[in-house]
Amino acid sequence: MLSIALSALLSFSLLIQQVHTSPCLAFDSDFNLLAFGFGGKDFNLGPQSTWNGNGAVTDITTTGRPPFDGANTTCYLAQFFSAIYVINGDASNPDNVGIYDATAKSWTTQQISTSNTGGSSNFDLTSFDAILDHDTNVFYALSHGALYNLDFSALKTTATSSSIPWLAVSNPPFTTDGYDPVMALAQNHIHFLNVPGAQPGTADIFVIHFSFFQPTPQAYPINGSSNNFPETHGQVASFFQPSGQGVQQEFAFIPDDASATYVINVESNTTAQLAGPSDKSASTFYASVNALVQLTSDEKLFFLPYTQGDASTNAAAQWTSITLTGLPAAGSSSSSSSASSSATGSSHTSSASSKSGSGSSSSTGSASTPSNTSAGFTLVASSVMSLIGGLLVVAATYTL
Ligand SMILES: *[C@@H]1O[C@H](CO)[C@@H](O)[C@H](O)[C@H]1NC(C)=O
Ligand SMILES: *[C@@H]1O[C@H](CO)[C@@H](O)[C@H](O)[C@H]1NC(C)=O
Ligand SMILES: *[C@@H]1O[C@H](CO)[C@@H](O)[C@H](O)[C@H]1NC(C)=O
Secondary structure, three states, rough: OOHHHHHHHHHOOOOEEEEEOEEEEEEEOOOOOOEEOOOEEEEOOHHHOOOOOOOOOOOOOOOOOOOOOOOOEEEEEEEEOEEEEEEEEOOOOOEEEEEEEOOEEEEEEEEEEOOOOOOEEEEEEEEEEEEEEEOOOEEEEOOOOOEEEEEEOOOOOOOOOOOOOEEEEEOOOOOOOOOOEEEEEEOOEEEEEOOOOOOOOOEEEEEEEHHHEOOOEEEEOOOOOOOOOOOOOEEEEEEEEEEEEEOOOOEEEEEEOOOOEEEEEEOOOEEEEEEOOOOOOOOOEEOOOEEEEEOOOOEEEEEEEEEOOHHHHHHHHOOOOOOOOOOOOOOOOOOOOOHHHHHHHHOOEEEOOOOOOOOOOOOOOOOOOOEEEEEEEOOOOOHHHHHOOOOHHHHHHOOO
């Protein structure tokens, strides 16, 4: 019986259509962790104090949400408004930006456009990395080597009826040939890491409020070491300050090999080298005031506690799994079925991402977000799903 069930599963898997899903995380302004697009739903995972399994997961799925079926979905917190902006959350409508009002718990959709960007090349919705500036509420993005912005300053928590354009700002002074941008935000400056030819431990800087590229890179040596962070591709996330206490002053940089977590402080112009994530899978990262959160390509969640200004505590901090009951298993589809996670879990593939960012990046400001694409699976028909569910139950029963 078990083998019958398993072979039935195998053949049904031919009917399973693989679609890309891109869940993303964001904090609201009270630093509750919000998880969007998990099993076709959205959840509030609560504050950091509850991530050890004591907390309740609240389903916040509601109408008007993006489907979270796009590649490279990124989420940004606008801290002043407790609004989350979701870019590339709708594969069919890449010019839609979902806006979640975390206070009202409601969604609106803002139309953006790329038709008259100005400058030498048009903005490419399938290839860009972005940050959301903390104070101005303006996005900045590098697309095919040119810098653009998208002005959300009038929006706050709700979309407007008119479309907002990506507009050309300027071209960086550094070479962008072959550059896969790593863009981090702190102190209203965009920090470009891994610029071709960059010296280890340096960033090229764009000063947002003066719309100005600094002529020379800034060095961020590692405290207590003669080493520097590597100029390799990775993910970034900016640590927020508590509400009312200003802009981000530090951002985390995690190289793609996850060998370390570097925290760059743009006030002291120094870097702290901390433990790298224990899970080395392709991941995106999000920061609050006191934590850096990792979302792996197979939808596992980990966090590193972080205390701004306390180097010895941070040096001893370790990555810990976020364990919460009530969050759908990795890769589960939006059809609700107990079978879905079993049916899909093992065949998950992921592609690495490319954006940067997050945390702040994804969040406000901060960084750009990575684009992490995790592939999930959706069943073509829910009846197939139920059938598989039934078979799994039979199989499980038999095994027991
Ligand atoms: C997602 O990111 C990858 C890697 O940068 C890129 O090749 C792809 O075009 C992006 N897809 C979309 C739909 O933006
Ligand atoms: C840190 O770097 C920024 C950007 O280059 C610079 O404006 C600032 O003066 C530096 N701060 C210190 C303490 O060196
Ligand atoms: C490095 O050390 C200096 C001096 O103790 C401190 O001000 C700075 O915050 C440290 N940098 C980081 C990133 O921890």
